[in-house]
């Protein structure tokens with residue numbers, strides 16, 4: 001029996017395989033991944049694993065033995081290069097092929113490369129895989145000068161780890177504020193203040209035009225900025241976003257826009273093929289007719305469960321509000337929902353205490369998103385209210401004397 005073939009053995013692919021088995025799927029499940037290692041989780045790569053406080057065993061999602069126990073055939077170090085939808089087969093670079101009844105594309109994303117002269121110099125790093133971390137960590141030496149290009153979550157998390165390791169760190173962000181793509185000015189301001197208080201130099205509204213070699217002509221020595229000045233750097237970390245791995249799907253004629261288009265159940269334009277995780281563009285359940293890609297563990301897990309349920313013919317799991325987290329220094333940020341389109345932001349607590357939440361409300365005060373800094377109750381209740389598409393009284397949210405439990409019970 002052809003069974004289910006899953007292409008991509010990351011967070012989404014592994015969850016899909018597990019959910020199929022847990023749901024009683026009796027056919028063959030084949031999990032094919034390009035990387036040579038057992039499936040692993042990425043969030044620690046820019047946090048504890050980079051810092052050296054978490055070892056590889058704890059980063060691994062499923063050891064090969066556990067996959068085998070669950071009758072999941074794991075095929076590492078294998079890149080799938082073609083899908084034949086008529087024959088229902090996938091073919092690898094080395095010519096091997098697998099037949100499928102259902103195919104799940106869980107191909108994730110890849111880093112966006114810095115498109116400037118000098119980007120190929122030694123000492124220029126990206127962060128997506130364990131191999132990337134191993135190369136970067138080896139150069140995180142106290143006293144070295146690190147330039148981080150891109151003030152997104154990954155850049156800022158690396159900046160925090162590097163500061164703690166005693167490096168001199170400069171973050172260079174092209175937009176007017178860090179985290180501009182993902183959050184509101186209040187949260188950006190908090191993170192800029194946080195990093196500056198920890199000794200990081202943050203440059204915003206600053207483009208990069210080239211990377212220049214230092215004394216060693218093969219190795220980076222400075223970052224040239226758009227205003228002509230330079231930032232000296234012994235190493236560079238580039239974190240300027242990711243590109244979905246959607247080419248395999250597009251070549252097979254599946255609908256793709258920014259990622260592989262899916263319906264609510266993670267099904268692509270071919271009913272036998274699903275797409276899940278970073279590579280998929282999905283309807284955003286709590287946000288009207290919006291669609292988009294979500295780059296998070298929660299999204300990978302949720303879509304994996306949706307695809308498995310569709311294949312099993314069981315009811316889909318309830319859709320939750322999207323969520324994400326980031327750890328920097330002693331600050332845990334938990335984000336629920338999507339703040340795009342917010343008409344106003346209500347602060348609860350004082351950012352100076354490093355414990356507060358920013359609630360983002362649509363016109364009419366429906367809760368769209370919450371950014372909770374060291375504030376678990378605000379995050380937990382916020383997620384529930386977002387999923388309920390709840391209208392919330394802003395004055396209640398701003399009033400710390402009203403507990404989040406009380407707000408959950410009587411929000412408006």
Ligand SMILES: Cc1cc2nc3c(=O)[nH]c(=O)nc-3n(C[C@H](O)[C@H](O)[C@H](O)COP(=O)(O)OP(=O)(O)OC[C@H]3O[C@@H](n4cnc5c(N)ncnc54)[C@H](O)[C@@H]3O)c2cc1C
Nearest residue numbers: 008010011012034042043079080107108277278295296297
């Ligand atoms: C450094 C870092 C920190 C992060 N921190 C957080 C965080 O704090 N919180 C959070 O929620 N999210 C975080 N994320 C995002 C989260 O890890 C991703 O959203 C998640 O890993 C997506 O899972 P995925 O399975 O879609 O993709 P991946 O985990 O990227 O897995 C895709 C796999 O498919 C393989 N593949 C691709 N093409 C092929 C092919 N043709 N044939 C075979 N295999 C193929 C790839 O090699 C890869 O192994 C972080 C990501 C990174 C990189």
